Amino acid sequence: MTDPVFKRLAILGIGLIGSSIARAAAETGAAETIALWDRDADVRAEATELGLGQVAASGQEAVRGADCVILCVPVGALGEVTGAVASALAPGAILTDVGSVKTAAAAAMAAAAPDGVFVIPGHPIAGTEASGPAAGFATLFTGAWHILTPPPDSADTAGSAEALAALSGFWTRLGARVETMDAERHDRVLAITSHLPHLIAFNIVATAYDMERVDEQDVVKYSAGGFRDFTRIAASDPTMWRDVFLANKDAVLETLGRFSEDLAALQRAIRWGDGDALFQEFTRARRIRKAIIDAGMDSAEVNFGRDKPPPT
Amino acid sequence: MTDPVFKRLAILGIGLIGSSIARAAAETGAAETIALWDRDADVRAEATELGLGQVAASGQEAVRGADCVILCVPVGALGEVTGAVASALAPGAILTDVGSVKTAAAAAMAAAAPDGVFVIPGHPIAGTEASGPAAGFATLFTGAWHILTPPPDSADTAGSAEALAALSGFWTRLGARVETMDAERHDRVLAITSHLPHLIAFNIVATAYDMERVDEQDVVKYSAGGFRDFTRIAASDPTMWRDVFLANKDAVLETLGRFSEDLAALQRAIRWGDGDALFQEFTRARRIRKAIIDAGMDSAEVNFGRDKPPPT
Numbered sequence: 001m002t003d004p005v006f007k008r009l010a011i012l013g014i015g016l017i018g019s020s021i022a023r024a025a026a027e028t029g030a031a032e033t034i035a036l037w038d039r040d041a042d043v044r045a046e047a048t049e050l051g052l053g054q055v056a057a058s059g060q061e062a063v064r065g066a067d068c069v070i071l072c073v074p075v076g077a078l079g080e081v082t083g084a085v086a087s088a089l090a091p092g093a094i095l096t097d098v099g100s101v102k103t104a105a106a107a108a109m110a111a112a113a114p115d116g117v118f119v120i121p122g123h124p125i126a127g128t129e130a131s132g133p134a135a136g137f138a139t140l141f142t143g144a145w146h147i148l149t150p151p152p153d154s155a156d157t158a159g160s161a162e163a164l165a166a167l168s169g170f171w172t173r174l175g176a177r178v179e180t181m182d183a184e185r186h187d188r189v190l191a192i193t194s195h196l197p198h199l200i201a202f203n204i205v206a207t208a209y210d211m212e213r214v215d216e217q218d219v220v221k222y223s224a225g226g227f228r229d230f231t232r233i234a235a236s237d238p239t240m241w242r243d244v245f246l247a248n249k250d251a252v253l254e255t256l257g258r259f260s261e262d263l264a265a266l267q268r269a270i271r272w273g274d275g276d277a278l279f280q281e282f283t284r285a286r287r288i289r290k291a292i293i294d295a296g297m298d299s300a301e302v303n304f305g306r307d308k309p310p311p312t
Numbered sequence: 313m314t315d316p317v318f319k320r321l322a323i324l325g326i327g328l329i330g331s332s333i334a335r336a337a338a339e340t341g342a343a344e345t346i347a348l349w350d351r352d353a354d355v356r357a358e359a360t361e362l363g364l365g366q367v368a369a370s371g372q373e374a375v376r377g378a379d380c381v382i383l384c385v386p387v388g389a390l391g392e393v394t395g396a397v398a399s400a401l402a403p404g405a406i407l408t409d410v411g412s413v414k415t416a417a418a419a420a421m422a423a424a425a426p427d428g429v430f431v432i433p434g435h436p437i438a439g440t441e442a443s444g445p446a447a448g449f450a451t452l453f454t455g456a457w458h459i460l461t462p463p464p465d466s467a468d469t470a471g472s473a474e475a476l477a478a479l480s481g482f483w484t485r486l487g488a489r490v491e492t493m494d495a496e497r498h499d500r501v502l503a504i505t506s507h508l509p510h511l512i513a514f515n516i517v518a519t520a521y522d523m524e525r526v527d528e529q530d531v532v533k534y535s536a537g538g539f540r541d542f543t544r545i546a547a548s549d550p551t552m553w554r555d556v557f558l559a560n561k562d563a564v565l566e567t568l569g570r571f572s573e574d575l576a577a578l579q580r581a582i583r584w585g586d587g588d589a590l591f592q593e594f595t596r597a598r599r600i601r602k603a604i605i606d607a608g609m610d611s612a613e614v615n616f617g618r619d620k621p622p623p624t
Contacts, residue, residue, distance in 0.1 A: 076587075100537075125536050128614035129601070135614070145534060189530045192520050194537025200512055201538070203578055205597040207571045208504050218501045220603045222457060224437050225412075225506025226513070228610040229541050234597035242590040245582045256579055259519045260572070266515055267568055270557045275388075278554040285517040285546035289441070291532045298540040302440035302447070304616040 004032040005170040010066035012059050012081055014038040014047045015237070016127060017098045018072030019136030021174070022052040027138045030173040037062035038133075046133045060088040068094045068170065071109070075099040076243035079108035091116035094163050098124055100190060100240070102149040102183035104247035110151065118154070118163035121183065123147045123190070124176060129235040142175035143296070149183040191251035195244055196259060199252065201233035202241070316344040317482040322378035324371050324393055326350040326359045327549070328439060329410045330384030331448030333486070334364040339450045342485040349374035350445075358445045372400040380406045380482065382434075383421070387411040388555035391420035403428035406475050410436055412502060412552070414461040414495035416559035422463065430466070430475035433495065435459045435502070436488060441547040454487035455608070461495040503563035507556055508571060511564070513545035514553070 009031035011018045018036070025031040034053030038044050048055045056062035063069045063085045073081050078097055089095065095117050099105040105121045113119050126144035128135065148168060154160045168178045208219050208227065219227065245252055269277040293300045321343035323330045330348070337343040346365030350356050360367045368374035375381045375397045385393050390409055401407065407429050411417040417433045425431050438456035440447065460480060466472045480490045520531050520539065531539065557564055581589040605612045 125534050127537075130614045144536060147534075185530075188523075189526050189534055190537060192523055192526055193531055193534045193539040196519075197516060197538035197542055199578060200516060200542075200575075202594050202597055203575045204509060204512060204571060205600055206593050207508075207567070207574045209596060209600065210570070210574070211500075211504055211567070214501050214504055216600070216603075218497075219505055220600065220607050220609060222437050222459075222501055222505045223604050223609050224456060225439075225502060226509035226545050227505040228604050229545060230509055230512075231597065231601040231604055232610070232616065233538050233541060234594070235601035236594075238591050238594035238598075241594050242587050245590055246585055246587055249582055249585070252582060253579065255519070255523070256575075256582075258522070259516060260575065260579075262519045262522070263512075263515045263568075263572065266511060267565065267572075270561055270564060270568075273558055273561070275554050275558055278557055279550050281518050282514050282546070282548075282550035282553050284521060285514055285543065286550075288517055288521065288528075288532070289543040289547035291528075292535050292540050292543055295532050297532060297535050298544070299618040301618070302442045304544065304618040306611040306613070306616040306618070 002029065004029055005166060005173055006031045006066075006068040008033045008035060008066040008068075010035045010037070010063045010069045011053070011072055012037050012062060012069065012085070013072035014043050014052065014133045015072060016131050016135045017124065017140075018070070019047065019050070019052055019133040020138065020140040021070060021072065023136055023138035024141060024174040026053065028173045028175075030170050031068075035062040035066060043133055050133055052133065059085040063093075064088045065090060066093055068096070068167065071095070071097040074240045074243040075101050075104055075108070075247045078105055079112050082109050082112035086112055086114050089114055089117050092118070092159065094118045094120060094167050096120050096122045096167055098122060099247075100194065100244045101247040102147070102186040106149060106151055106183050118157075118160055119151065120164060120167050121149045122167070122171070123149075123186065124171075126176075127236075129232050131237045139175065141171070144176050146171040146176035146178045147186055148178060148180045149186055150180060152182065187248050187251045191248060191255040195248055195252050196255045198233055198236060198241055199245065199256065200259070201230040204230050205234040314341065316341055317478060317485055318343045318378075318380040320345045320347060320378040320380075322347045322349070322375040322381045323365070323384055324349050324374060324381065324397070325384035326355050326364065326445045327384060328443055328447045329436065329452075330382070331359065331362070331364055331445040332450065332452040333382060333384065333410075335448055335450035336453060336486040338365065340485050340487075342482050343380075347374040347378060355445055362445055364445065371397045375405075376400045377402060378405055380408070380479065383407070383409040386552045386555040387413050387416055387420075387559045390417055391424050394421050394424035398424055398426050401426055401429050404430070404471065406430045406432060406479050408432050408434045408479055410434060412506065412556045413559040414459070414498040418461060418463055418495050430469075430472055431463065432476060432479050433461045434479070434483070435461075435498065436483070438488075439548075441544050443549045451487065453483070456488050458483040458488035458490050459498055460490060460492045461498050462492060464494065499560050499563045503560060503567040507560055507564050508567045510545055510548065510553055511557065511568065512571070513542040516542050517546045
């Protein structure tokens with residue numbers, strides 16, 4: 001096994017992502033020691049049982065002496081958590097996160113972190129609809145993109161290039177493909193590839209709930225027609241997603257405005273029986289699906305391969 | 313092997329669904345002879361090569377002497393296809409379809425079918441995003457619901473109960489779970505479980521296309537955040553879906569209106585930073601996902617099981 005990237009890795013927040021990092025870092029030897037902490041005592045107990053690493057009694061204890069600290073908490077909690085451990089952060093330590101909104105994450109961490117700590121926000125484009133420490137697994141990041149958004153003003157700071165290289169090496173060791181970009185671009189891209197799809201999924205499930213002329217039983221029973229895919233996405237962690245929409249408000253509202261305009265045009269085409277307009281819109285979609293499969297970003301199997309008959 | 317349900321089964325339209333019925337009927341022995349026809353000569357040649365059954369030179373030839381005829385064409389073509397073969401339909405034959413809108417399907421077939429033919433519209437809640445005869449497979453209907461919507465005025469006709477029992481037995485033999493309901497209820501339920509999800513998916517892909525400040529490369533690359541799920545649904549056959557929205561206009565517009573209202577409320581909550589409202593909406597969704605999995609309507613595996621690392 002090659003040398004560990006970090007001597008002491010501290011993970012604050014032991015949910016799906018935090019516990020997956022702990023598992024992957026242990027399995028790949030990317031960190032010599034893994035210290036963990038969660039504000040929820042039950043989660044800490046579960047993490048201890050799962051053997052995810054050294055579960056600390058406090059955030060401060062976890063980060064003390066760590067050369068890398070990864071905050072795996074909702075975006076809205078990043079500032080508070082950073083502030084709570086700031087005095088225990090070692091000079092020269094890397095402070096990163098896994099939040100889905102990078103401008104807000106960068107601002108929150110930078111404001112609360114002490115001088116001499118390298119703040120490098122990050123976002124793994126990986127996850128599942130499940131939550132909690134037991135939901136994590138070591139291969140979650142295999143082949144997934146990991147986006148780092150180093151602050152533009154950090155480039156001149158002594159040691160910042162080395163810190164970025166180390167963090168990039170850590171995620172590569174975990175199996176991820178690392179990209180760097182500026183935080184604003186990240187937030188614009190993710191607004192359409194992730195935030196809007198989740199908002200739409202949450203919304204359609206709510207709409208289905210409230211259809212008083214359609215039985216909920218029928219919705220469940222006949223969900224294979226398409227609806228079930230939306231419910232998977234909409235089963236994601238509510239706290240995390242609340243914070244995403246609050247933190248990426250501008251990009252989400254801009255994207256949502258375009259979506260609603262486009263939807264109004266489709267609605268009009270349906271009302272006026274404009275079949276040609278519908279056909280043209282529907283035809284465009286196949287090309288982008290093909291591009292996603294060609295790029296290895298999704299299973300090429302139809303129905304994601306899930307409808308195979310049970311093995312006999 | 314038990315007796316065949318039908319002596320001669322005719323399938324008009326040899327796409328994903330038509331070819332899957334042919335395969336399943338052959339494999340389960342549900343039909344003694346399987347006659348097929350498609351208006352596209354290339355598709356007929358492909359069906360011959362695939363060995364799906366006796367490929368006829370015309371629709372009339374295919375249906376002649378058939379005790380069951382299944383129209384597997386877009387809803388908008390049902391009237392025309394029925395009219396074209398009407399004079400060759402045997403008295404006492406069952407005429408059914410697989411269209412996603414049952415009031416329109418029933419009206420179109422009933423208007424064009426001769427007296428003495430039992431028109432029993434049907435809809436398998438099964439499919440994939442792929443199209444064409446090669447995309448079909450024999451187990452497509454295994455465990456899936458199949459909805460039959462026998463016309464209410466048919467109940468008194470001599471032989472109609474037997475016809476319904478035979479068609480129901482055929483789909484059961486193919487592995488489906490058969491339900492009967494009235495066409496209006498079907499169309500209301502499917503508007504929310506299938507038609508609206510598809511419209512939304514088509515629309516979000518179009519919106520992503522037109523984001524001039526976001527690179528299409530980035531959309532593809534970071535699609536694992538949620539967007540890729542929508543592109544799968546949006547890769548479905550454009551002609552079929554155009555017809556669905558035209559044929560189920562009222563139920564779709566009603567459902568879409570509610571969706572847009574609900575979305576406007578979420579939009580307002582984002583704009584005004586109302587985190588509690590967002591959290592409450594997002595929390596409701598988990599329950600319906602659980603109900604869908606408990607009902608066996610989707611894979612319980614996270615990410616539909618598709619993100620498992622490649623076997624080593």
